[in-house]
Amino acid sequence: MWTKIFHNARVLSALQQCAVLAVVAAVFYVLITNASANLDALGIASGFDFLQERAGYVISFQLIDYSPDDTYLRAYAVGLLNTLLVSILSIALATIMGVFLGICRVSENWLLGRLSHLAVEFLRNVPLIVHLIWWYGLLLALPNIRQAISINDVVFLSNRGLTLTWASDGSLVGWGILCVIAGAVLGYVLMARHRASLPWKGFGPSVWPAMLAGAIAVPTLVYLFTGSSWQWDVPIARGFGFKGGVTLTPELLALWLALSFYSASYIAEIVRGSIQSVSRGQYEAASALGFLEMPTMLRLIVPQAIYPMVPQVTSTYLNIIKNSSLGVIIGYMELVSATGGTTLNQTGQAIECIALVMATYCVISLVTSLLMNIYNYRISLRTHS
Amino acid sequence: MTVSTTDSYADDQAPPRYSGGYVAMRSIKKKLFPTPFQSFITLVTLVLLVWFTPLALDWLVFSANFVGDSKADCVGGGACWLPVTQRIDLFVYGFYPDMEIWRVNIAFGLAAAILPLLYIKRINRRWIVGYLIVLPLVMWWLLKGGAGLEEVSSTKFAGILVTVFLGVIGMLFALPIGILLALGRRSKKPVIKLLSVLYIEFVRSVPVITLLFMASLMIQFFLPEGLTIDIFMRVLIVLIMFTAAYMAETIRGGLQGMPSGQFEAADALGFSYWKTMSLIILPQVLRNTIPPLLTQFIGLFKETTLVVVVGVLDVVGIAMSTTSAPEWLGLENEIYFFLALFFFVICFTLSCYASHLEKQMDKNRS
């Protein structure tokens, strides 16, 4: 009877899995006991209480208020916001450049096609770190404050970075962004309802102009009503820095530009691949119906190509967020350099710091995957033959 | 009503031949000036090219200095390639002892030999698999020493040596782990599948730099007291674990592309799971996924540049130390250009090769 039980496939499989689990558990047990023994021997604390301690270090670029007297937890938040900032800026610029390069790649103009091919291959095959140190070197070689390049004395470019006139009341920026987003959403909602009320699908005005109009109208209205009471902070050169205004440090600029150019090449390839994957039959049908080249591309080919692009472009965006960790190399205080770098060095609690950083990235990736799955589900309802 | 003879190929004619000049003109018109708008673009691009190219060539080659001893020898407004030419040994071999450099050269040669091997069809596949299994071990022995060869500490590894070592050996050791992970992810046993998924998704969600930090700062704590592994080995281990997760996804894609008929036929013929995989499925999958795996290798090759963050000097690390050396101050552009050129040449060649292999395979399949 016992042999029968052991020969049963399901029992064997269950036993196998138990064995695997036991091995994994044993390995973890050994690792953890080693770790606690080593940490005790070195006198390093455990746990996340350190997050409440005073940070004691300066962060050169910050989006929210932070001083060395704030906690490590706040430093973590600042780092996280810096990561998101450079990621969003890079995503925007990389998308614009990538789409442009991708369209040049598929252009029927031979010269443009070859040149953009060369550009894309060059940008893609050079590692990101080389892009980064090159841009950083370039930005550091800009003239100093005294001879800063300026546009109308409201924008300055120097080796301290890009200094912009900003609103004196910092929260105005937050309100401004809120107004833009609210306007875009309002435009979208109004236009979507209008389109849904039409009897025929696809004949209403498109959504983008409405969103753009909303994004511009709402802040403009708000400004008209309240703008006269605003204060502007114009930067003035004083000694080794600018007084007033906001400065985008060379570290931020270098990381932004390097990430954008590098990722633009990947987006260009995705755009090219998607457009080329549209079957020849579509071009033929368009020709047979009398469409000229430009309308064919704009109204028939490109809209079809967008669907397969989205998952690939999303994974490129995720790579941008992960690659922002290269800020460590030039000293841009994003998540990894702040919590994984300075905080870790000061507290010595390597395990907790690195675990915190990794967990943050895992959450970001998870959220993005979820959004991607929702998008895929909604698109699958509108199936494509 | 018409009837014609059915001598099919007898009246094949040759196509009309136009003069070379006519064909060329027609071709140029079609490719460069099809419409007024495109013609404008072509003209603008040509003007920019004509303006830029002589300037670039002049700086790069014609006014540049290739020989000399120090910065003072750089005259004539062009690029000063001296930091590269003077320190080329450092860039390529790092601090490897001069007497043993022949070992590094052999290792480079063996690694490069993989490429033609992937291509030639006449070699029995078993030899190729055998070569790929033995190669990392042989390279390890050649570079690190032991068993007859003088030992070289990995602290002496730097430059292109590091890049190639980490890239090639990392990839080859990661291959079996990646295969196991891919199989594990497709397994029907929930525990194995869960463990594989957790591992793969975790490694793919975090940036490489955090994994490198883990190697440099965290692993120490988990080892029993007294046991230390030097940083180079730790970085290698982490890179292997990292690559394996990405390769697992590529191989899983290949497995999913396998027609289920193969699995069913193997089942029907009585093959066990492992026999099916090792004799029937995996050989096909691995052959089909060579182009994407090669692309992954290019990615890994570029990722190895990040090890400078934890203090391992690869070619980028050497370049960064060169730019900050006082005797070569101000020559960053030349050094960065050399770096860019190095990676561009290697990665571009590999990616052309990969797409060529892919076309070959498509041709053979259809």
Add this chain to the structure above:
Amino acid sequence: MSAYSQPTDTASADCKSVAVSINNLNKWYGNFHALKNISLEVTSGERIVICGPSGSGKSTLIRCINQLEQHQQGTLSVLGETLDGDRKRLQWIRRNVGMSFQHFNLFPHLSVLKNCTLPQTSNLGISQAEAIEYALSLLDRVQMREHANKYPGQLSGGQQQRIAIARALCMRPKIMLFDEPTSALDPEMISEVLDVMVDLANDGMTMLCVTHEMGFARRVADRVVFMDHGKIVEEAPPQQFFDAPQSPRTQQFLTQILDHGEKKT
């Protein structure tokens, strides 16, 4: 349910203008001689069925008529205009010659109705309202009106092909080309598409069809053209073609085709 309706007799094709005139057409793909000295004249209102084994050049021939393929030698004129590379003339010809493809080629991101109206508004300059009305009447004619708001991906092959024909008809063409319209369809959907084509033939549309549906040819065609290896081997009215084929190659082809289960009669 029987196959499709019976076609009515066409008016006698004596006076009529020439719709398509092909003279000594030659086309090469590289060194491969795809079309060899093809000469064919199609009068307005005529229905031509072109058949032949695969690789015989029949699709290439009709694709040359709206210049989806380009010929290297010979003259080709459509509705009186010679095709010689002039873009304006080509556009005019494309707007007067409709085509139906083997794989339908509907635009998947547009609704069925939008598929039919966009060519009208974009290429004929017709107003939106008029385009919608005309498109709906054509969709009605192919019995697809109730699907006007659906997307092509939600419809079967037969439905898509009928919509594709309606879309081509929205351009008010004078000639319709059919490139194997039913070859990609499941058998039970073939008859619904053939019904549409017969209906079209009844209205006097000039049609050139490349098809394997011999029953359709027998019923509808004014002439059947058999091509092999790039040449027109035989060309005759259907009675003569099917009952008394002259060339041995034609006889061979017909035995092969008709032996595969007797056609729908």
